[in-house]
Amino acid sequence: MSDGPAAVREIPPASSGRRPSPRALACALGVVSLGLFFVPLLTPVLQIGTLAYVLRAAWRGEIDRIGVVAGVTGAGLGLLLFLALQLLWIV
Amino acid sequence: MDTWFSSALNRRAFLKSAALIGAGGAYLGGAHLYLKDDRWTPNRSFWVSRGREPVSAALVGEHETDLAIIGGGVTGLSTAIHVLLRAPAAKVMVLEARHVGFGATGRSGGVLGNGTEMGTPAGTEDNVALAIALIDRFGIGCDLERAPVTQLDPYRYVVGLRRAAESLGASVHEGSRVTGIGDGSPVLIRGDRFVLRSPRLIVATNGYTPRLGVAPERLFPAHTAAAVTGPVPPEILRDIPDSILVMTSREMYMWGRKAPGHRVLVGAGAEYFYDNGLYHRGDPFLFRALHRCMAKSFPPLAAFPFQHTWTGPMGCTADQEPVIGTVGSAGNIIYCGGYTGHGIAMGTKAGSFLAGMLHGESPPAWMLRRTLDIPGEPLRYIAVNTIINLMNLGLFSMPKYE
Numbered sequence: 001m002s003d004g005p006a007a008v009r010e011i012p013p014a015s016s017g018r019r020p021s022p023r024a025l026a027c028a029l030g031v032v033s034l035g036l037f038f039v040p041l042l043t044p045v046l047q048i049g050t051l052a053y054v055l056r057a058a059w060r061g062e063i064d065r066i067g068v069v070a071g072v073t074g075a076g077l078g079l080l081l082f083l084a085l086q087l088l089w090i091v
Numbered sequence: 092m093d094t095w096f097s098s099a100l101n102r103r104a105f106l107k108s109a110a111l112i113g114a115g116g117a118y119l120g121g122a123h124l125y126l127k128d129d130r131w132t133p134n135r136s137f138w139v140s141r142g143r144e145p146v147s148a149a150l151v152g153e154h155e156t157d158l159a160i161i162g163g164g165v166t167g168l169s170t171a172i173h174v175l176l177r178a179p180a181a182k183v184m185v186l187e188a189r190h191v192g193f194g195a196t197g198r199s200g201g202v203l204g205n206g207t208e209m210g211t212p213a214g215t216e217d218n219v220a221l222a223i224a225l226i227d228r229f230g231i232g233c234d235l236e237r238a239p240v241t242q243l244d245p246y247r248y249v250v251g252l253r254r255a256a257e258s259l260g261a262s263v264h265e266g267s268r269v270t271g272i273g274d275g276s277p278v279l280i281r282g283d284r285f286v287l288r289s290p291r292l293i294v295a296t297n298g299y300t301p302r303l304g305v306a307p308e309r310l311f312p313a314h315t316a317a318a319v320t321g322p323v324p325p326e327i328l329r330d331i332p333d334s335i336l337v338m339t340s341r342e343m344y345m346w347g348r349k350a351p352g353h354r355v356l357v358g359a360g361a362e363y364f365y366d367n368g369l370y371h372r373g374d375p376f377l378f379r380a381l382h383r384c385m386a387k388s389f390p391p392l393a394a395f396p397f398q399h400t401w402t403g404p405m406g407c408t409a410d411q412e413p414v415i416g417t418v419g420s421a422g423n424i425i426y427c428g429g430y431t432g433h434g435i436a437m438g439t440k441a442g443s444f445l446a447g448m449l450h451g452e453s454p455p456a457w458m459l460r461r462t463l464d465i466p467g468e469p470l471r472y473i474a475v476n477t478i479i480n481l482m483n484l485g486l487f488s489m490p491k492y493e
Contacts, residue, residue, distance in 0.1 A: 038480035041122060041473050085480055087376060 022057045023067035029053065030074020037081040044082060050075035119469055126365030126472070128372065134189070136198045137319040137350065137399040138246035146190050147253075149266040150285040156184040158449065159280055159289035161269050161303070163187025164196035165245075165435055166427055167295035168252035168263070169442025172225065175259035177450055183261040184287065185253075186280070188268035188299075192249035195297055195434055198403035200317065200356055201248070202334055202348050203241040208411045208431040209489065214444070214455040218436035221443065222248075229255035234351055240334040242348055245435055272303060276421040290423060293445055297406030297428035297438075301367040305426050308464040309414055311475060312404035314371050315432065317358030318378055318397040319350050327391045328353055337388045340485035345384050346432075355392060357385045361407075361482075363475040366468050371402040407431050409463040411489050415444060415454050425449075427458075 020028070029050040036043050054071035057063040063071075100108070158174060160167045163185055171183050187193065203219045205211055219241050226235055226243075231251025233243040253263050272292065273279030280287040294305050298312030323331075328349060335347030335357060347357035359381055364370070378400045386393035408414055408429035415427045427445055430437045444454040453459075465471055481487035 038477060038484065038486075039473060040476045040480070041119075041469060045118060085483070087374075 022063040023070075026050070026054050026057065026063060026067035026071030027074075030071040030078075033075040033078035034073075034081075035078075037078040038085060040082075040086075044079065047075040047079040047082065051079075122469065123365070126368070128364065128368050128370045130370035131189075132314070132369065132371045132402055132404070134193050134197050134403065135399070135401045136246070136317070136403070137354075137356065137401070138201070138244050139192070139197055140399055141244070141246075141351075143190065144250045146265040147263050150184070150186060150264040150282065150287065152284075153286045153288075154184070155277070155288045157182040157289065158184070158291050158293065159278070159287055160185045160293040160295055161280070162194070162293075162295035162297070162299070163191035163249070163253065163263060163265060164194050164295065164297065165249055165252065165438035166297065166441050166445070167293065168249060168256050169225070169439045170293050170295060170445045171256040171261040171263075171442075172252065172259060173443045173446030174449060175256065175261060177446060179260065181260075183256075184289070185256065185261055185263040186267045186269055186282070186287070187263065187265045190265045191253045191263065192246045194299060195403060195405045195430075195432075196249045196438070197246040198317065198401055199245045199405075199432070199435055200346055200348055200358055201243050201245040201435065202346070203243065203436040204433065205436065207413060207433050207437055212412070212455065212457045214458075215437065215440060218440040222436050222439045225255065225439065226251070229258070231255065240348070242334070243435075244351065248435070269303065272305065272424065274419045274421075274424075276423055278419065278424055291449060292419075292424045294424060294426040295428070295438075295442075295445070296426075297430065297434065298404035299369060300406065300426055300428050302369065305418055305424065306414075306416055307367065307467070309408055309416065309462050310406055310426075310428050311363060311408075311465055311471070312367055312369060313361040313363050313407045313431075313475075313479070314402050314404050315358055315362075316360050316377050316381055316400070316402045317356065318381055318400040319354050319356045320392060320395040321398045322353045323355055323392065323395055325353065328355070330391065331355055331389060335388075337384070339384065340483055342482040342485070342488045345381070345388065347385070354398075355385070355389075355395070357381060359384065361405075361479050363472065363479060365472045369404055377402075405430065405432050405434070409465055413437060413441065413458060414460070414462060415441070415448070415458040 033047040033050050050071055054068055058068045160170055167185055171185050205218045206215045233247035235243045267282050269280055269282050271281040277288040277290045278292040300310045301307035337345045345359040350356040406428035411431045413429045418424045427441045
């Protein structure tokens with residue numbers, strides 16, 4: 001036991017200032033959703049997750065127009081390409 | 092410096108992370124339940140539709156043999172023939188789950204060629220000559236055309252191989268599905284109604300092999316589709332090549348041939364189903380796309396709809412070349428497969444390699460090579476289908492074997 005003053009440990013915040021901005025995150029998710037449209041099982045989740053994230057952020061007013069357009073375009077186009085690849089069956 | 096990843100979790104963040112991980116697990120679990128299918132696609136090929144041979148008696152009870160072979164396709168029956176040609180007194184038993192030619196053999200196009208998908212590695216230069224030698228020696232009636240392209244009815248060919256194997260003393264048991272392989276010496280082979288002990292076992296099930304628990308890291312089934320038109324007038328058929336090969340991307344192609352009855356047979360595509368799935372659930376666009384591709388390449392055929400359509404799994408490896416390997420603590424279980432659609436001639440030749448191995452000879456070194464290990468599910472489904480998708484898009488090519 002120590003007789004000195006009790007050490008106060010500062011609890012860091014759950015998220016620091018290095019978290020990417022919603023616009024950067026939406027752009028990154030949009031690019032990955034589109035770029036990896038040919039990966040089954042994982043990509044549809046990423047694309048739907050991206051759409052959900054962007055729409056939620058837009059509803060809350062946390063994201064600008066560029067972020068919304070980039071996220072929705074990337075994820076939407078990626079999802080369409082994924083479905084085309086699965087259903088139209090390229091011969 | 093604290094980052095988003097290294098910062099401490101508070102209760103809310105912890106619950107959010109746990110929910111996310113739980114949702115991911117539930118998604119993968121749901122995908123597993125939805126995608127896994129233990130059925131087998133029936134063989135509805137044009138060849139089988141021309142008349143199926145009576146099925147031989149299923150194996151019942153406890154038995155012992157000198158050599159057990161699982162798989163009544165071209166590899167298994169060619170192995171039985173080559174073993175019995177070398178050792179006529181050997182007791183050889185061939186076990187086939189459904190009927191001979193049920194797998195890739197009876198669903199193929201029936202075009203014979205030397206070499207493999209990726210080239211002509213050592214020992215494969217005379218694959219066609221070996222198949223023709225067997226046909227001539229045993230008088231197999233299989234609509235063989237020797238020139239300009241060597242082609243035959245693959246189902247009649249494999250039925251002929253069964254008769255040849257039986258004439259040499261092999262016993263072929265159809266309707267005898269193996270449900271388990273017990274490691275040891277002898278190997279214990281279990282089925283629904285039989286137990287078979289054998290000092291050595293050949294697993295010649297090609298695309299069906301991973302489902303037996305043998306070499307799942309090396310072999311996987313890829314389903315391809317094929318179809319046959321109705322009769323085509325001679326003036327149109329004259330302009331169709333004897334062997335069709337139309338590239339649809341840098342790596343994928345539509346293959347085909349003229350089929351008996353003035354028809355045209357075409358096939359294309361590769362699909363991998365979850366957990367080495369052997370059942371094609373159907374795809375409303377599949378044969379429309381195949382017909383469109385045929386009509387684009389040969390416009391006069393646009394007016395001739397398909398009369399027979401079928402799908403089936405072919406055996407593949409990571410590098411698209413066939414492999415031979417041994418498993419089991421005693422090294423007495425030998426498997427072979429992965430012909431990637433070139434199994435009629437190559438499978439016949441592989442039978443001679445396998446028979447040689449049983450007599451102390453070594454197959455070509457390239458067939459014993461190491462291959463990239465294919466991971467288990469769900470990574471397997473993601474990896475294999477990603478590569479197939481990239482090949483379809485022309486964004487990826489397999490390195491050719493030299």
